[in-house]
Structure formats: structure tokens, C-alpha cells
Amino acid sequence: MNNKRQAKDKIIQYIFFILAFVSIAILCMILFFLVREGVPVFELVTVRDFLFGDYWYPTSDPPDFGIFPLIAASLLVTVCSAAIAIPLGVMTAIYLAEIATARVKEIAKPMVELLASLPSVVIGFFGMVIVAPFLQDVFDIPTGLNLFNASLMLAFMSVPTICTISEDAIASVPIELKEASLALGATHWESIVRVILPASLSGLSTAVILGMSRAIGETMVVLMVAGGAAMVPASIFDPVRPMPASIAAEMAEAPFRGDHYYALFATGMVLFVFTLIFNFIADYLSNKHRQVGASTL
Amino acid sequence: MKFNFLKAIIVLVSVFCLATGAWAENLEIKGSTTVLPIAQKAAEAFMKVYPDVNVSVSGGGSGNGIKAIIDGTTDIADASRFIKDKEVKLAVEKGVYPVPFGVAYDCIVPVVHPSNPVANLTKDQLKAIYQGKIKNWKELGGPDKKVVVISRDTSSGTYEVWEKIIMKKERVYPGALLQASNGAVAQSVAKNSYAIGYVGISYLNKDLKALTVNNVEASAENAMSGSYPVSRILYMFTKGWPTGTTLKFINFVMHPAKGQKIVAEAGYVPLY
Numbered sequence: 275m276n277n278k279r280q281a282k283d284k285i286i287q288y289i290f291f292i293l294a295f296v297s298i299a300i301l302c303m304i305l306f307f308l309v310r311e312g313v314p315v316f317e318l319v320t321v322r323d324f325l326f327g328d329y330w331y332p333t334s335d336p337p338d339f340g341i342f343p344l345i346a347a348s349l350l351v352t353v354c355s356a357a358i359a360i361p362l363g364v365m366t367a368i369y370l371a372e373i374a375t376a377r378v379k380e381i382a383k384p385m386v387e388l389l390a391s392l393p394s395v396v397i398g399f400f401g402m403v404i405v406a407p408f409l410q411d412v413f414d415i416p417t418g419l420n421l422f423n424a425s426l427m428l429a430f431m432s433v434p435t436i437c438t439i440s441e442d443a444i445a446s447v448p449i450e451l452k453e454a455s456l457a458l459g460a461t462h463w464e465s466i467v468r469v470i471l472p473a474s475l476s477g478l479s480t481a482v483i484l485g486m487s488r489a490i491g492e493t494m495v496v497l498m499v500a501g502g503a504a505m506v507p508a509s510i511f512d513p514v515r516p517m518p519a520s521i522a523a524e525m526a527e528a529p530f531r532g533d534h535y536y537a538l539f540a541t542g543m544v545l546f547v548f549t550l551i552f553n554f555i556a557d558y559l560s561n562k563h564r565q566v567g568a569s570t571l
Numbered sequence: 572m573k574f575n576f577l578k579a580i581i582v583l584v585s586v587f588c589l590a591t592g593a594w595a596e597n598l599e600i601k602g603s604t605t606v607l608p609i610a611q612k613a614a615e616a617f618m619k620v621y622p623d624v625n626v627s628v629s630g631g632g633s634g635n636g637i638k639a640i641i642d643g644t645t646d647i648a649d650a651s652r653f654i655k656d657k658e659v660k661l662a663v664e665k666g667v668y669p670v671p672f673g674v675a676y677d678c679i680v681p682v683v684h685p686s687n688p689v690a691n692l693t694k695d696q697l698k699a700i701y702q703g704k705i706k707n708w709k710e711l712g713g714p715d716k717k718v719v720v721i722s723r724d725t726s727s728g729t730y731e732v733w734e735k736i737i738m739k740k741e742r743v744y745p746g747a748l749l750q751a752s753n754g755a756v757a758q759s760v761a762k763n764s765y766a767i768g769y770v771g772i773s774y775l776n777k778d779l780k781a782l783t784v785n786n787v788e789a790s791a792e793n794a795m796s797g798s799y800p801v802s803r804i805l806y807m808f809t810k811g812w813p814t815g816t817t818l819k820f821i822n823f824v825m826h827p828a829k830g831q832k833i834v835a836e837a838g839y840v841p842l843y
Contacts, residue, residue, distance in 0.1 A: 331742055333725045333734075343745065402755075407762050416717045417763060419748060502724075502749025513748045523724035523751040526604075526632030530641070532657055 308546060311531075312539035315339060324540065330504040330515075332524065332534040339537045345544065346506045347421070347514035352490045354425035354510065355432060359489070360482055362429065363436030367481075370437070371444035372466055383441070390434030398498030401427040406499065415511045417501060422510045424500035428492055432485035439484060443477020444470060479559035487552035491545065493518035517545045598626045598816050602636020602649030604752065605728055605771055606805050608837040609675060610649050613824050616833060620823070624816055633728050640669050640808050646817045648808040651677065651728030668811050673804040674824050675831075676840035678772040679732055680789040680801070682757070682779040684764045689713045691783045694800060697737050700767060703744030708765060720747040721756055721768035729753065732803045733769055769801075773838025791840045805839065 315324065319339045327340015366386060370379050405426065406418030447470050455465040471478070501513020502523070521538050528534040600610045607630045614626035631639075636648035641662045654662075654669055662669050681697060683689060689711050692700075699705045700718055709715045722743050723730040734740065748766075750756045756768040761778035772789055775781050781789055784800055793799035813821050824830035831841040 329745065331725065333731070334742055335740065402758065403762065406759075410763060416719045416765060417748060417759075419759060497751055498755070502751075503746050504749070505745035513746075515749060519749075519751075523749060526630075526635055529634050529655055529658055530638035531661065532655075 305546075308539060308543055312536060312541075312543045315533065315536035315540045318533055318536075324537075325544070328506075330520070332528075332537055337533060339533075341517065341520075341537075341541055341544065343504045343506050344515055344517045344520050344541065347500070348490055348516040348518075348545070348548070350421060350507065351424050351428060351496060351500065351514065351516050352486050354421065355428035355489045356482065356486050358425060358429035359432045359436055359485055363433045363481070363485060364440050364478060366433070366437045367440035367444055368466060368471075371441050372462075372470065386434050386437050389430065390438075392431075394431065394492060394494040395498075397427050397430055398495040401495065401499035409511075413511065417513060419499055419501035419513055420511045421500065421507050421514045424496050424514070424516070425510075427495045427499055428489040431492060431495065432489050435488055436481045436485035439481035440474075440478050443474040443481065446477070447473045476560045476562065480556045483552050483556035483559065487549050487556070490516075490552065491518060491549050493522045497522050517541050521545075596624045596816050598624055598647070598820055599639075599645040600626065600628045600647045600649065600807075600820075601631055601639045601645040602647075602808075603633040603651040603728055603805070604630040605651040605677060606649035606674070606807070608773065609805070609824070609830075609834055609839060610647075610807075612833045612837055613820075613830050616829065617820055617823050621816075621819065624819075626820070637669065637808060640810050641665055641667050643667070643810065646809065647813075647820065650806045650808060651803070652731050653806065654808065669808045670810075670812055672807045672809070672821055672825065673842065674807050675805045675834040675842065676791075676794045676802055677805050678789040678794045678799055678802045678840065679729060679736075679769050680772055680775060681767060681769045681782045681784065682760050682775070683767050683782060684760060685778065685780045686764050687713055687780060689782065690780075691786055693785050694737055697784070698739065698741065701733075701738060701743045701747065702741055703746055714765075716765045719763055719766040720744075721759055721766050722747040722749055723753075723756065723769075724749055724751050727751075728803075729769070729771060732801065736801050771838075772840070791835075794840045802840075 319327070324339055324341060325345065326342050327338060328342055329338040329340045330343060331338040370383055370386075374382060401423050402419065405423055409415060409418035409420070409423055451469050451473055452465055455469040456462070460468065496516045497519040500516055500519055502515045502519060503513040504515045504520070505512075507514050521541055524534065525538050528538055600614065607628065610628045614628050618624060618626055633648075633650040633652055636645065636650055637654055637658050639645035640648040641658065648669070654671065659669070681692060687708070689708065692711065696705065696711060701720060701722065703720070705711065706718055707715065708718055720743075723733070734743070748759070750759060750768070753770045753774045756770050757774045757776065757779055760766045760768040770779070772794075783789070787793055787799050789799050789801075794802040807821065807824065809817055809821065824833075825842070827841070827843045831843055834841040
């Protein structure tokens with residue numbers, strides 16, 4: 275009897291192990307495929323020329339495979355969108371966690387989360403049809419499909435991520451810390467800024483990094499509203515072409531296992547490395563500044 | 572219990588096989604999004620005539636279509652360009668011989684916003700605009716505004732035609748905006764008073780002003796007579812000389828009163 279129960283336990287253990295292993299296996303397979311299809315391009319260009327070359331003309335004769343403008347575009351779009359999304363997301367989170375009444379929170383929080391459920395193509399369409407002409411008219415710029423528009427749309431997409439995770443982080447700060455701060459005569463505002471925010475710093479940083487990694491990997495929005503000029507922008511109103519947009523736009527027509535195809539996969543590798551770095555940073559920050567409970571008697 | 576389960580699967584699978592075998596023949600069509608409207612409409616009309624054939628059509632691009640022909644995962648590949656040397660080599664290595672059928676003409680038309688006074692550009696002017704040498708509409712008889720150059724992704728069939736005929740293998744300058752589809756180019760030109768782009772003739776609408784090239788208007792007659800300079804042939808590739816249902820479908824598409832009528836309806840120029 276006992277034996278049978280133990281065996282059952284073992285089987286269940288194995289099943290769960292296999293299930294957990296599946297996602298790792300899939301990741302490894304995708305990674306293997308990405309590298310296998312991407313590496314051959316380095317027979318044509320050196321790693322240095324690929325990463326820092328200024329010209330992306332994959333189909334000309336002879337072709338140029340320099341993705342520096344694409345990398346610059348990806349980074350700039352991410353940084354600009356973070357500059358918009360971080361204040362918006364974190365402040366909304368503070369409001370929801372600390373200031374809002376239960377009733378307001380009940381309505382506002384699902385609303386913010388609803389923003390996350392908007393398909394990216396809808397946000398892209400909004401940016402293309404509504405925001406771009408608006409920017410053209412208001413700022414009198416040649417085109418509304420540019421770095422600024424893309425950053426704005428990406429900020430809309432990363433606000434829910436940043437807000438939800440930040441809100442959880444702020445809400446999970448032990449109540450004793452806040453009580454102690456208030457008991458020492460600090461105002462509510464002082465408690466938020468001096469006690470609660472520092473205590474939830476790890477959660478906030480994780481939120482920001484995850485929001486940014488969402489922005490750097492986002493494809494549809496940048497494909498539709500970033501403009502797509504493969505050059506390093508001189509102003510915030512210049513069109514840019516981030517890496518995902520380039521891959522999405524060109525992959526469908528690139529000859530199978532041609533040089534262009536390999537170059538696009540190599541671009542995918544670079545993109546993967548970027549998101550990997552973001553995730554490592556998020557992981558590191560969430561471990562480093564972890565608030566491990568409050569010291570109470 | 573276990574035994575029953577296995578039995579059930581076997582029964583299910585065999586029923587499935589029998590059913591699909593008895594119901595319909597399948598015909599897969601895949602490839603260029605430019606040819607997609609033709610293939611889609613032709614497939615619908617074809618299935619009306621041959622109800623026991625199930626035609627499934629999908630896009631994905633010329634490159635993917637030709638790749639699918641080489642891999643044997645499709646029966647017909649749509650392409651807005653001819654097969655490339657590298658693809659031919661790959662096909663021959665795999666023992667496949669792709670056969671091309673020209674099914675329609677496509678005109679590529681430079682377009683501007685309807686409010687733009689410019690009506691005609693020469694091939695050389697178009698080239699200079701796309702090279703970034705002409706930067707202001709003033710130089711072309713328009714308003715004193717910067718030209719917003721909109722191009723297609725470098726691997727699209729439309730871009731290839733543009734590059735070959737207008738650019739003469741020179742490069743489009745990096746500051747040109749890139750859009751990933753004909754529809755997106757049409758959309759962004761319609762929304763920008765100072766933009767110039769190029770689209771397939773079927774994408775012309777009242778929000779766009781079509782320019783004449785070297786004073787020749789983009790039209791069916793001018794494409795067929797060869798006087799309109801920016802036109803191309805659209806292809807369907809088969810794996811070897813087509814047989815059976817594939818042959819029936821190709822013949823259907825080439826038929827002047829059937830498929831070629833559909834070509835005209837889809838906004839392209841028929842062969843006859």
C-alpha cells in the first residue's frame with residue numbers, strides 16, 4: 275500500500291519535472307535555431323562591421339550589413355519610451371497603492387490593466403492614423419511617423435506592466451515600516467518618499483526593466499509608427515528603424531538561407547542578447563535590494 | 572483502460588484519414604502578398620466550379636512561397652518577382668524543378684497627396700528624389716516643403732521592381748521612410764501632404780494622386796503596350812510541370828474569360 279503511494283508520488287514528480295523541462299527545452303531549441311541560422315552571416319562580414327556598420331542595404335549588390343542604425347534606433351526608442359512610461363507608471367502605482375480610496379482603486383486598477391490587453395496592432399494603428407497626422411500639424415514636422423511617436427506608443431504599452439508590478443511592490447512593503455514612519459511624526463508624503471519607495475526599490479526596478487524589455491522587443495508598433503528610415507536619427511522627430519521592425523518587414527521576402535536571411539537572424543540574436551541583458555538586470559536588482567520582512571518585536 | 576484509449580486513437584486517426592480522402596482534394600497556394608488577391612479570388616471561383624477541391628491560400632511573401640515550393644509544402648507559389656539564382660540552385664540540389672507561369676501584369680505607380688500640385692515626374696527626377704538629391708518640392712514645381720520619401724522594405728517584390736527600373740541599382744538613401752506593405756504606403760501618403768511613395772496600381776484610391784512617369788499614365792493599355800516604364804509580371808510557380816488539380820488551377824487562372832477576368836477585378840492588368 276505504502277509502496278504504491280510512493281510510486282504515485284514519484285510519477286507525479288516526474289510529470290512536473292517534464293512539464294518544467296518542456297519550456298527550457300523549447301527555449302534551447304529556439305536559441306539553437308537562432309544561432310544556427312544567424313552565425314553564417316559572419317562569414318561575409320566581421321562582427322565589428324555588422325554591429326557598427328552604418329549602412330543597412332541587405333539586397334544591394336554588393337550588400338551592406340551594418341545594423342548600427344537599427345541598434346541605435348532600438349535603444350533610443352526604448353530610452354525615450356522609458357522616460358515617458360516610468361514617471362507615468364510609477365506615479366500611477368503610488369497613487370493606486372497609497373493614496374487612492376478603495377473605491378477609486380477598484381475602478382482604476384482594472385482600467386490600467388485593460389490597457390495591457392489592447393493588441394499592439396491596434397496601438398500601432400492608432401499611432402499611424404491619429405497621432406502621426408496630429409504631430410505633423412502641431413509641430414510642423416515633415417513626418418509624424420518618427421522616434422517620438424513610436425516612443426509614445428511604446429510607453430502606452432509598458433505603462434500597465436510597470437504600474438502593475440510597481441503597485442504590487444509598493445503594496446507588499448510591510449505595514450510596520452509605514453506605521454513606524456508615521457509614528458515618528460513623518461507626514462504621509464514623507465513616508466511615501468523616504469520609507470515606502472526605498473523599501474520597494476527592488477520591485478520598482480524590476481518593473482521598470484521588464485517594462486523596458488517589453489518596449490525593446492515590441493514589433494508591430496515600431497513597424498507601423500517608427501517610420502523605418504535606417505539611419506541614426508539627428509532629432510527626436512526623425513524616422514527610425516528599430517531591429518524588430520527590420521526583421522518583421524524583411525523576413526517574409528528574404529530568400530531562404532540567403533545572406534539577407536542570415537543577417538536578419540543575426541539581428542535577432544543581437545535583439546535576444548539585449549532582452550537577455552534586461553532580464554539579468556531585473557533579476558539582479560530584484561535580489562539585491564530585496565526587503566526581507568520588517569524587524570518587529 | 573490504456574488499451575481502450577489506444578484503440579480510440581487508432582479509430583479516430585483512421586476516420587480522419589478516410590474522411591479527408593473522401594471529401595476533397597487539397598490544393599495549397601502560398602506566397603507573395605501582391606499576388607494574394609488574385610489567388611484568393613481565383614480560388615473562390617475555382618472551388619465553385621470544382622466543389623470537391625479544397626483550395627487554401629495564404630500570403631507570407633514571394634521568398635516564403637518559393638521556399639515552400641522547394642520544401643514541397645505547397646502546390647503553387649505566388650511570386651511578384653522571378654526566382655533567384657540562389658533559389659534555383661537550392662531547388663535543383665533538392666531535386667525540384669520550379670516552373671514559372673506569368674499570370675498578370677502589375678504597374679507600380681508613384682503617388683503623392685491629392686493636394687500636391689506636382690503631376691508628372693521623369694524617371695531621373697524620381698531617382699534623384701529616392702537618392703536624397705532632391706530634398707524640396709520647390710525643385711519640382713511644388714510648395715517650399717521638404718519631400719518625405721516613403722519606400723518599401725528592401726526585400727519586397729515591389730521594392731525590387733522600383734530599384735531595378737527607377738533606381739537602376741543605385742541605393743535608396745537611408746533617410747527614406749520604410750513601410751512594410753502597399754497598404755501602409757498608401758495610408759501614410761494619404762495622411763501626409765508632402766510625402767511621395769509608390770504602390771501597385773490596384774492600391775490607387777481617391778486619397779492618393781497618381782503621378783505620370785515620363786508623361787505616361789499608369790493604365791492597363793500602357794502596361795501591356797510596354798510604354799509605361801514601371802511595370803512587372805506576376806508569377807505562379809509549380810513544382811515541376813503541373814499535373815492533376817494543380818494543372819486545372821493554373822489553366823483556370825490563365826483562361827481569358829475566367830482567371831484573367833479575376834485579375835482585372837483584383838486591380839491588376841490581365842495578360843490578354
